[in-house]
Amino acid sequence: MIIGVPQEVKNNEYRVGLTPGNVNSLCQRGHCVLVQRGAGAQIGLSDDAYQVAGATLINSAAEIFQKAEMIVKVKEPQPQECAMLREDQTLFTYLHLAPDPAQTLALMKSGATCIAYETVTAANGLLPLLAPMSEVAGRMSIQAAATHLEKSNGGLGVLMAGVPGVSPAKVVILGGGVVGRNALQLAVGMGADVCIFDRDIDRLRQIDLTYGNRVRTFYADGLLIEQEVCEADVVIGAVLLPGAAAPKLVTREMIKKMKKGAVIVDVAIDQGGCFETSQPTTHADPTFVVDGVLHYCVANMPGAVARTSTFALTNATYPFVEALADHGVLQALSINRHLCNGLSVHKGELTSLPVAQAQGLKYSLAEDLLAA
Known part of the structure; x- marks a missing residue:
């Protein structure tokens, strides 16, 4: 799978979706990782470190979004990022859609498969990525x-x-x-x-x-x-x-x-x-x-301690990134109900009941969409 890691563009957000160690593990498993130049520079994760780990360095976010099959981020996509998403692409990041109708509609319009860190669950009922x-x-x-x-x-x-x-x-x-x-x-x-x-x-x-x-x-x-x-x-x-x-x-x-x-x-x-x-x-x-x-x-309070936050976050998210890349997104969602609980938008359909209730939108059951 081709995995893209763009630089975050939210105000004063210096976290990054994957560390060089994560990149190295993915590359060893046969995946291609595209990292935007400077994505981790502000927190001491240099372009050289990513390149040594096996990443291909890309100059612009637009090229990342154009080439990648899955985008791994930290914060919710900003309007310019939503506009670059496409139907055959997966977005894996925090979304926090309930209070943000504009983002919800933009993601639905994109047709992309959007998985929210904050609603992925664990066997003990907790939220391991939040x-x-x-x-x-x-x-x-x-x-x-x-x-x-x-x-x-x-x-x-x-x-x-x-x-x-x-x-x-x-x-x-x-x-x-x-x-x-x-x-x-x-x-x-x-x-x-x-x-x-x-x-x-x-x-x-x-x-x-x-x-x-x-x-x-x-x-x-x-x-x-x-x-x-x-x-x-x-x-x-x-x-x-x-x-x-x-x-x-x-x-x-x-x-x-x-x-x-x-x-x-x-x-x-x-x-x-x-x-x-x-x-x-x-x-x-x-x-x-x-x-x-x-x-x-x-x-984005944790963005102020971005280095600590990046490693704390990717320690939790990496196993799910690996599963999505190894199995393919649809199969990974189908075999892992906890990961499937993170699915918020798929093929233009909203699959998060709390978001649908908060915004008065139609809701589709994730399992039905994946089966189709």
Whole structure:
């Protein structure tokens, strides 16, 4: 198979879809890998390293899209990339379609087979290709919050850990999944006063067993959320409904009641965000203020630590890339139901039920399309 790795074009996105090690493994299996020049240069993965690994270096993304049978990326395709996709091509990347009707329609129009990292499943019911970036984003959310709590960065001027005689920052985490638990780990480690909300009692019980009285655990009740959010210095939005738009757990009215200079970090912004006032931002311009509350809503947070993120991501994605290349896309999807759960668009048809529900579009069963 001819596999193409273009350079990412999203704002301040330096991750890359395959490492030189991945390329070497694919080439040893008889596949051809095309890598755009400079694709990994910003994170220390040189063109020479890719060439030694067996890649063919290509000057432009347009040539990559023209020649490759499968495109392996990191972030959702931008409009100019959607326009280059074709019917006999496969796209394997994060898509986050639910809050993005324009991208959904562009991918359907292309006729390409589009597989989303974030909805590929595992036998244990988890999301193995979303987890590594969720770990990174969860940990980064506390770093970002601590930085933006500083007065010079627009915050209230609160030290996350406090000092003897002065209270630490109060941190509220909405969601106890991978993002939430990683945010919790860092917040507790920094000495913050932390509470976490979730609707999974077993998950809350496990958090309680791990952290004891260092963390307050709450069932996600609307009134309790409002009470804690309004008293918080930091609120982390870490809610995930796989493939679907994130629920709006914090309303505009609740934002109005928060402390002026408090910080919210909406890690769920890729799926539309879980704060009613959220809108996507970039690393170049990461924050905005609503009713005195600082909003950090960067849609590709792990891109800021792109080298760590690239290796963490490709450790998880590579086995699936190998399967798609070795077996062929349609056969790989047919024999692996977990990979098939990642199929979002095929031959102009939408195969993701959560996306169809979010956008009011027609939905087709992936198995039926593959059988046809």
